[in-house]
Amino acid sequence: LKDNGFFAMIIPKRYGGLEFSALAHSEVLAKIASRSATAASIVAVPNSLGPAELLLHYGTEEQKDYYLPRLARGEEIPCFGLTSPRAGSDATSLTDSGVVERGTFNGEEVLGIRLNWKKRYITLAPVATVLGLAFKMSDPDNLLGDDEREDYGITCALIPTHLPGVTTGRRHFPLNLPFQNGPTEGENVFVPIDYIIGGPKMAGEGWRMLVESLTVGRCISLPSNTSGGARAGLAATGAYARIRQQFNMPIGRFDGIQKVLARIAGRTYITEAGRVMTAGAVDQGVAPGVPSAILKYHATELARQTSIDVMDIHGGKAICLGPKNYAGRGYQSSPIAITVEGANILTRNMIIYGQGAIRCHPYVLKEMQAAADPNRERGLEQFDDLLFRHIGHALSNAAGSLVMGLSLSRMTSVPVDGPTRIFYQHINRFSANFALLSDAAMLTLGGALKRKEMLSARLGDVLSYMYLASAVLKRFEDQGRPAGDLPVVQWACRHLLYQAQEQMHGVLRNLPNRWVANALRLVVFPLGRRYSAPSDRLECRVAELFIRPSRTRERLIGNTFLSHPESNPLAQLEEAMVRTIELEPVEKRLRRAIKDGVVEESTFGQQIEDAVAAEVITRAEADKLIALDKIVMEIVAVDDFDSTELGTKAKPLHRAKPHIKVAPPPGSDEDLPPATGTDTGTAG
Incomplete structure (x- = not known):
């Protein structure tokens, strides 16, 4: 990884880096993740929130010139320490x-900082040579010259890990995934003041630096890793569902399997669409705070659900861990992505809508700024103007919601025609509904809205589903509207918009002011909740696209690592799927011959020989069937181990003596009473 520049994707070329775009960076991570979640995690950290990212944006020229070339060459291995035992989701509570x-x-003798820290969950900490450290800085003796400032707050510095007092090397074992992750501690570590990232002038600016950098990391690292894993799961599961036969037919032909496989395909399409669109926004110079939170939560949550579905279709094959199991570790490790870079419960309940409600509203933030204007006359004038415009905006949304609700979204203009037109119209309608519900929630709850986390989460879900539906439609347009992809696009949009509808219903059910809630229901759902989830027929059409080679399948899993079948289960599955489809007519002739009694039911090998003798199949076809069966049996095989291989030692079973004494046969010596005074030794 070091030798090939994988740690230097975000570092500019002038420092020896690759200077990849956000989208290129994302594509690389996604492909690595399709082969190894461990390798993807190791590559992701140096290219997201870490010393390189912070140095690029805030470092002094001297710091950049020293560290960036060394990071690009892999001479320095970076990590970043933020989380500590007392500061998890609330990073501002650092001790x-x-x-x-x-x-x-x-x-x-220099002016410096005496540091003490205790961090945990730090990726690459066990092997890092330079630690980016977040801590709370204070200057009790006013050595920095600011007499009015003693506590500076969160500050970020670069700490070489070889310094006295720095402890690294120990490892966590996160859900059996062996990537380098562990704790780090520092006791009385002294570093010069210039080790602050950006120099002394950036003291106390750490929180701003972290928030701004974390936004980009959320857009790239986790969505890319989860998308790559989801694509691998889709490729493997579609192929497995085609080659695995039960009841004399591929399991991928069963309705129950098709429903689950359609979910995997639809969720993967959604994740891919969101990943590409949001990475594109970063490349355009946007720091997408709200979209990054949306993508972090939903990409990881969709990936977790996908891992469950992959396990369900593979059944026992995915249960037994070992080299032959390509699904179990992905399922086992899915909570890691859920937890890191903002736990999903926190992200959904507080961040998505909490950040967006004021920041993205066309008037609320401006109204707050006008109300806080020290020039009272000017503030009142601006506030009055904004308030009336805000009222007009709300009335417009109410009228639009009612009209579009009565017309089932048809009474709205959109920029496209064709089969996806209706989805654009539904997004327009739900956007008006969402804006109306947001205004109502803020008006009736005021500052209490931030404490109504379940309500805030539902509003955030509505926003998220509309954003992801927009991403799905954009991907379809960007790829030239391929007709073969339409079933997957329809599934994704129907799923997302149905979920948006249900979350709006949840908002109306739980809005504390019931009079307002009932009035809003008449406007938002004048004809009731008419939007439905994907139909069974649509799900069968989607599943069919992924149990055989198709252009749709190639487009969605195209960047997945599918080479080297001798060592890559996914490549082996692809090869087996193609061969299975090629030999399907031969297998049908063989099954027909068995059913008609031409070939007797027996072992597979004997059936093949009997079929050749009866001229049901040719010798060449028989050889191909035997070769395919060998591959399929290798794929469906599971690992088993000797007890010693599992680190245990087999012990003989201990059999306890019975508690009930069995009566001896009549006439035996044991039937005689014991002599007086003799110890019988009987165990009770």
Whole structure:
């Protein structure tokens, strides 16, 4: 990884890096993740929230010139320490400290910081050579010259891990995934003040630096890793459902399997569409705070659901861990992505809508700024103007919601025609509904809305589903509207918009002001909840696209690692699927011959020989069937181990003596009473 520049994707070429675009960076991570979640995690960290990202945006020229070339060459291995035992989701509650003082460093007396920290869950910490550290800095002796400022707050610095007092090397074992992750501690570590990222002038700016950098990381790292894993799961499961036969037919032909496979395909399409669109926004210079939170939550959640569905279709094959199991570890490790870079419960309940409600509203933020204007006359004038425009905006949304609800979204103009037109119209309608519900929630709840987390989460879901539906439609347009993809696009849009409808219903059911809620229901759902989830027929059409080679399948899983069948189960599955379809007519002739009694039911090998003798199949066809069966049996095989291989030692079973004494046969010596005074030794 170091030798081939995988740690240098975001570093500019002038420092020896690759200077990839956000989309290219995302594609690389997604492909790695389709083969190894461990490798993808190792590559993701140096290219997201870490020393390189922070140095690029905030570092001094001296820091950039020293560290960036070394990071690009892999001479320095970076990590970033934020989370600590007392500061998890609430990163602002850091107890890690740095006190400004004078001390000796490399034999010279310098102004510096005395650091103490205790961090955990830090990826690459066990092998890192440079630690990006977030801590709370204070200057009790005013050595920095600001007499009015003692507590500076969160600050970020670069700490070489070889310094005295720094402890690294121990590892966590996150859900059996062996990527380098572990704790780090520092006790009385003294570093010069210039080790602050950006120099002394950036003291106390750490939280802003982290929030701005985390936004980009959320857009790229986790969505790319989960998308790559989902694509691998789709490729493997579609092929497996085609080659695995039960009741003399591929399991992928059963309705129950098709429903689950359609979910996997639809969710993968949604994740891919969101990943590409949001990475494109980053490349256009946008720091998409709300979209990054949407994508982090939904990409990881969809991937978790996909991993469950992959396990269900594979059945026992996915249960037994070992080298032959390509599904179990993905399922086992899915909570890792759910938890990191903002736990999903926090992201859904507080961040998505909490960030977007004010920031994205056309008037609320401006109204707040006008109300806080120290020039009272000017503030009142601006506030009055904004308020009346806000009222007009709300009335327009109410009228639009009612008209579009009565017309089932038909009474709205959209920029496209064709089979996807109706989805654009539904998004327009739901956008008006969402804006109306947001205004009503803020008006009736005020500041209490932020404490109504379940209500906020539902509003965030509506926003998220519309964003992802827009991404799905954009992907379809960008790829030239391929007709073969339409079933998957329809499934994705129907699923997302149905979920949006149900979450709006949840908002109306739980809005505390019932009079307002009932009035809003008449406007938002004048004809009731008429939008339905994907139909059974549509799900069967979607599933059929992924149990055989198709252009749709190629487009969706095209960047998945599918080479080297000798060592890659996914490549082996692809090969087996193609051969299975090629030999399907031969298998049908063989089954017909068995049914008609021409070939007797027996072992597979004997059936093949009997079929050749009866001229049902040719010898060449028989050889192909035997070769295919060998591959299929290798694929469906599971691992087994000797007890010693599992680190245990077999012990003989201990058999306890019975508690009930069995009567001896009549006339035996044991039937005689014991002699007086003799100890019988009987165990009770």
